[in-house]
Amino acid sequence: MMAEILSLFSPHTHPLTLVSDPDGLLADETLLAALNERGFTLLTESDPILLRNRIESLKPWQVEKPVIVITPAALETLPYDLWQTGHRLQLSLHDYFPNLAYPLVQALTPYQRACLNDTPHPQTRLGQQLSAEYILRHVFNLSLDHLDRPSTLVAWLDEYHNGLAPLPPALLASLLAQLGKLPVYTGWPLRDILEDRAAYGEFIQTQWSQYVNKSMGDWGVTSHYTVKPAGIMLLSFEQDTALQDTLPRLVRSGSLAPLEIDELSTAPSWAMPALLVSQTDRRPRRMAELSAGLLERLDGLTNAARWEDWQPLARLWAELILLRAETLDPQPASSFSNLQTRLDTAFTTWLQQRYTPLGAQRLPLPHHVHHVPHYLNYRREQGQEKIALIVLDGLALMDWLLIRNAWQRRHPNWHLVESLLLAQVPTITSISRQALISGLRPADFAASIQTNSEEPRQWVTFWTRSGLPAEACAYLSADFRSDPVPVELTNPRLRMLCLVERTIDEIVHGSVLGNADLIATIKVWLDEKKDPLRLESVISDLLERGFHVFITSDHGHTKAIGVGQPNEGILAQTRGRRVRIYSDRNIARQTQDTFEPSLLWENDGLLPNDLYAIFPGERGAFVPKNQPILTHGGISLDEVIVPFIEITHG
DSSP, rough: OOHHHHHHHTTTTTEEEEOOOOOOOGGGGGHHHHHTTTTTTEEESSSSHHHHHHHHHOOSBBBBBEEEEEHHHHOSOOOOOHHHHHHEEEEGGGOOOHHHHHHHTTTHHHHHHHOOOOOOOOOSSOHHHHHHHHHHTTTTTGGGTTTOOHHHHHHHHHIIIIOOOOHHHHHHHHHHHHHTGGGGGOOHHHHHHHHHHHHHHHHHHHHHHHHHHHHHHHTTTTOOOOHHHOOOOOOOOOOOOOHHHHHHHHHHHHHSEEEEEEEEETTTTGGGEEEEEOOOOOHHHHHHHHHHHHHHHHHOOTOOOOOHHHHHHHHHHHHHHHHHHHHOSSHHHHHHHHHHHHHHHHHHHHHHHHHHHTTTOOOOSBGGGGGHHHHHHHHHTOOOOOOEEEEEEEEEEHHHHHHEEEEEEEETEEEEEEEEEESSSSHHHHHHHHHHOOOOOGGGGGGGTTTTTTTTHHHHHHHHHHTTGGEEEEEEEEOOTTTTGGGGGTTOOOOOOEEEHHHHHHHHHHHHTTHHHHHHHHHHOOOOSSSSHHHHHHHHHHHHTEEEEEEOSSSOOOOOOOOOOOTTTTOOOOOOOOEEEEEEEHHHHHHHHTTTTTEEOOOOOOSTTTTTTEEESSTTTTTSSSSSSEEOOOOOOOHHHHEEEEEEEE
């Protein structure tokens, strides 16, 4: 499919190409990257004013710098002057998967369609049920012939929740129907563990706890671990050798946490990976597992690595640096440094190749932070009339792991659905948070790129253009450690809220002793005995009033080491610690040459054309040489990949 589609876009042929793409065939990351490498600029603006502004900014259109305008609608809906001038193409899913049920293929994500395209296509036309079975087998690696073995389903669920999810509704219904026919799954919460990664993890943990609790008498040991009452034993760990073989993988992936017992010597050897001697610090062992998992995934990366490949890496890395900070870095510094260098090198290479292409496709799932308002509007059009976006300024994925654990403990009725986003590069507040709130590329707010003062207007402007009255929208900013709850939150006409909570960013910039200091302060902030928990109260109140609540961040942060400060006076447009921004490329190159190794970031299709960013290499910072600092602005995994969470009542 990819080769066939690319053949329609020969470079240096048409200065302007118009594409009607109702099925999102051009949303594939690899395809977008290939078009970007051929020199195409892709426009996907649905707002006619923004589309006109962008298309005019690219004039004169040239075959050396061709432009593609993509619309899900008919080409006749585009402005007439474009329709008359452009080379016109119509893409259809039917042309590439003619023998599979169209609604099922249409509902797949771009990544899932790419997996489907890499399989042998059926030679005869398949109906709905056979198409579902074909897709489950070839895209999701699930053979319905083997579903009668719970160990197969458990192993598949672990893989599925770490990269293949989500199943489209029609495929989910088909799979549930198949599983429902099998007596072995009687009593299983099948829908929950298929739809929700957290529910799957809780199910596995509960089943293992019940088995260990039942077996300890036979082993002649006791445990300090308290098993939740309730539940039937649905997994036969003792008899199912395939399930026993899966146990180490469940522990490595984080789906299963080892249980504490007083004595391991009498437990069966196969159970050892998921057991721990009481009072033993679990964290060193977990860090070793995480490091091994990261190395295994890094070894598996290729030049064709996708965003889906980097998300589990980001989660593993966040957990690892959190544990290192909590245990004061007990692992050898050299091995951790080598792992970090390898991770940074691979991520930087991937980001340079895929960051721009991913910025062109914002629906049905957001990739960049500036896609978020568009995604929220997409959800509004699906019937969610009241939405609250809470921006925890400076929240890194590592920080979210701490917050999530506290919130899940205190609010068992909150249902959390987690995904990840790419922050705007450079990851400084005036650029990335402004992109997040406005729904615009930085090139579209170039006049205010050094300040966040326009955010209230930008938030309201986005929603009024989307058809809401201004009085139904509100932008608020607070630090709930000291600020009272804004009265605007009680406005009965409120429909679209953006609340910027500044606490995390203030904690980051006040942490002079690195991640350990940061984590200790966040734990104090989360301590219900010391903090009034106003943010959680606000979230609870919003949920009670029918809001869908989304939590995200404009950027993360990292520990960096000083490489020296450029002596440049007023030559730098922005003087961040992890980035220097210039409007003159020659001056930017001078700084790059002075501070090797460093990276020049330019012409990414999102930033203004006259903006040049210099990032110091190897997690360096433009502060006095060898000075450690906790900061943001760069392109490390910790700064760029941020959480995006939806909270609803469970």
